[in-house]
Amino acid sequence: MPRPSARSAEWLADDVLLKMAQQHNQSETAFFVRTDEGYELRWFTTLAEINLCGHATLAAAHVIFEYLDHPSATILFSTRFVGELRVTRNGDWLTLDFPAWSTSPVENPPADLLTGLGLEAAVEVREGRDYLVVLADRQQVEAVRPDMARLRTLGKMICVSAPDEEYDFVSRFFCPGEGVPEDPVTGSAHSMLIPWWGEKLGKTTMMARQVSARGGDLRCQWQGDRVLISGQATTYMRGTVYLRG
Numbered sequence: 001m002p003r004p005s006a007r008s009a010e011w012l013a014d015d016v017l018l019k020m021a022q023q024h025n026q027s028e029t030a031f032f033v034r035t036d037e038g039y040e041l042r043w044f045t046t047l048a049e050i051n052l053c054g055h056a057t058l059a060a061a062h063v064i065f066e067y068l069d070h071p072s073a074t075i076l077f078s079t080r081f082v083g084e085l086r087v088t089r090n091g092d093w094l095t096l097d098f099p100a101w102s103t104s105p106v107e108n109p110p111a112d113l114l115t116g117l118g119l120e121a122a123v124e125v126r127e128g129r130d131y132l133v134v135l136a137d138r139q140q141v142e143a144v145r146p147d148m149a150r151l152r153t154l155g156k157m158i159c160v161s162a163p164d165e166e167y168d169f170v171s172r173f174f175c176p177g178e179g180v181p182e183d184p185v186t187g188s189a190h191s192m193l194i195p196w197w198g199e200k201l202g203k204t205t206m207m208a209r210q211v212s213a214r215g216g217d218l219r220c221q222w223q224g225d226r227v228l229i230s231g232q233a234t235t236y237m238r239g240t241v242y243l244r245g
Contacts, residue, residue: 007032007063011040012243014049020241022046027180030056032064038076039064041085045178051081051129054096054187054229055216061087061094062233093219095230100222101192103128116150117160118143128192130157130173138164141172142211148176159189161197168206168220169197185216187229194229198222 011033012020021029021044030053032039041060043053057077064070077085086097103126113131114122126132131154135141141162151158157175164170171193173186183189190208198204206220219230 007034007068009033016243017042017044018046018048020044027178027183028053028056030060032060032077035078038078041077041079045175045180047178049080050178052079052098052188052191054098054190055185055231057085057087057096057187058094058231058233061089061096062235065089065094066235092232093230094233095219095228096187098187098191098227098229100195100225100227101128103132103192103196106131110154112150112153113158116147116154117158118145118147123162126196127156130159130189130192132192132196133158133160135160135162137162138170138211141170144172146174146176146182148174148181152176157189159186159193161193163197163201164209167209167217168201168203169193170209170211172210172212182212184212184214185210185218185231187218187231190218190220190229191227194220194222194227 017031025046028043028045030041030043032041041057043050043056061075064075074086074088079085082099088095106125106127109125117133122133123136124134141160144160151174155177159171159173161169161171171189173183173189175183197206204222208218208220210216221228
């Protein structure tokens with residue numbers, strides 16, 4: 001899926017970064033600046049800065065590895081909200097080292113949560129940074145038809161997930177409050193999904209599939225308070241943005 005990544009010699013003003021993200025008009029845009037230790041990294045949707053984005057991090061790492069003569073197989077990113085992140089290259093695969101996020105059960109989910117997903121019931125509902133709605137199987141996940149107006153009232157992003165026969169688990173991710181109806185592939189959601197499914201399935205290594213219209217596979221590892229998420233990237237466009245003084 002397209003994911004813009006932009007580098008700069010120094011940080012531009014926040015409103016300029018936001019306008020650039022709006023001009024790109026993708027779900028997220030990554031911006032990075034070189035430092036003595038590595039790179040500072042930030043992510044913007046078309047509405048605001050966000051705390052973490054996996055596929056935009058993958059795109060930024062791809063640019064650094066392919067075009068900026070990075071001297072080693074690992075990149076260190078400093079971020080505002082989640083501390084240090086590392087991305088390691090092994091052949092065609094890039095592995096993101098992200099924090100593992102825990103969730104808590106929700107005994108009485110908001111009425112608009114299930115209704116907004118077009119569901120009458122769920123196997124389980126949990127809450128962390130996002131809502132996690134667990135369903136019985138892949139078919140139920142693929143059949144979800146979200147009502148974005150209802151989901152927007154919740155003030156949280158929503159992930160639906162289920163076990164699968166081909167993959168260990170599948171998911172979809174909705175974030176209407178961020179201006180993104182459905183995210184194609186969401187690395188940050190797997191910071192929550194990997195620990196939960198790892199404990200549920202008794203596994204530390206898993207294969208996942210995000211079953212959006214574009215879709216994508218993720219290699220997943222659970223390592224205590226960290227998760228490793230591996231994916232691939234390719235360049236489809238390069239360009240220069242000129243700013244008026």
